[in-house]
Amino acid sequence: xxxxxxxxxxxxxxxxxxxxxxxxxxxxxxxxxxxxxxxxxxxxxxxxxxxxxxxxxxxxxxxxxxxxxxxxxxxxxxxxxxxxxxxxxxxxxxxxxxxxxxxxxxxxxxxxxxxxxxxxxxxxxxxxxxxxxxxxxxxxxxxxxxxxxxxxxxxxxxxxxxxxxxxxxxxxxxxxxxxxxxxxxxxxxxxxxxxxxxxxxxxxxxxxxxxxxxxxxxxxxxxxxxxxxxxxxxxxxxxxxxxxxxxxxx
Ligand SMILES: [Zn+2]
Numbered sequence: 001x002x003x004x005x006x007x008x009x010x011x012x013x014x015x016x017x018x019x020x021x022x023x024x025x026x027x028x029x030x031x032x033x034x035x036x037x038x039x040x041x042x043x044x045x046x047x048x049x050x051x052x053x054x055x056x057x058x059x060x061x062x063x064x065x066x067x068x069x070x071x072x073x074x075x076x077x078x079x080x081x082x083x084x085x086x087x088x089x090x091x092x093x094x095x096x097x098x099x100x101x102x103x104x105x106x107x108x109x110x111x112x113x114x115x116x117x118x119x120x121x122x123x124x125x126x127x128x129x130x131x132x133x134x135x136x137x138x139x140x141x142x143x144x145x146x147x148x149x150x151x152x153x154x155x156x157x158x159x160x161x162x163x164x165x166x167x168x169x170x171x172x173x174x175x176x177x178x179x180x181x182x183x184x185x186x187x188x189x190x191x192x193x194x195x196x197x198x199x200x201x202x203x204x205x206x207x208x209x210x211x212x213x214x215x216x217x218x219x220x221x222x223x224x225x226x227x228x229x230x231x232x233x234x235x236x237x238x239x240x241x242x243x244x245x246x247x248x249x250x
Contacts, residue, residue: 004126006119007066011046016053019076022094027073027131029096030124030138031080032163033058034112034150038105042068045100058098060123064115067123073097073131085145091137097127101150112152112159121166128167135168199231209236212243219248 035045042061046068049057057077061068071077079098080091101112101120112120124138140160141149153160199205205213213231216222216239222229231239242248 009068013049017057029091058100063102080144
């Protein structure tokens with residue numbers, strides 16, 4: 001697994017903010033959130049959730065220069081099952097990791113800055129790798145229960161699609177790979193057949209060898225009427241090379 005190219009601090013939350021232990025193999029989803037604050041930081045959030053008992057939590061907070069882990073992965077954080085809202089997919093607190101992005105306000109509107117977005121992508125890719133979570137199971141809080149979170153990515157779907165593009169796996173398309181393998185096998189067989197090929201008739205000689213063979217028959221180095229030549233591919237190649245080197249004259 002690749003290393004996380006982002007400083008990651010640990011500041012575990014007040015135990016009143018999160019749930020029970022689970023198996024790491026339970027982790028199947030990653031949920032993106034936003035804090036909705038103006039200019040907050042991952043470390044600031046880490047401190048707040050460590051100190052206060054608020055009955056809510058997320059595993060990670062991320063900002064423009066670092067990330068803070070607030071709940072250990074093997075514990076259930078209370079982040080995406082918003083009470084009173086209908087669940088829209090299979091994602092639950094119990095089977096997911098919650099990632100909160102710090103936010104800012106510009107001209108009265110909440111934004112996730114480009115740097116924070118890039119860092120969130122780094123963190124999420126690292127977690128996807130660690131727990132084998134596919135791109136399809138990286139979702140917004142909005143996709144879990146309809147809550148407008150992260151609001152800038154619900155208001156502007158394009159931002160969300162950009163993020164999805166950032167975390168897309170540069171993996172191998174297995175179908176494409178199988179096609180290439182079949183193509184390679186075919187070429188290999190063709191090549192082997194060609195190497196074992198023995199030309200008996202003049203008509204069977206490939207174009208690149210015809211002039212040479214014709215010349216050798218004419219000089220009576222090769223005998224007959226062109227019916228029993230018995231020239232292998234390798235021999236033909238050698239004869240043509242010799243011809244090109246001028247060994248048989250013009
Ligand atoms: Zn949320």
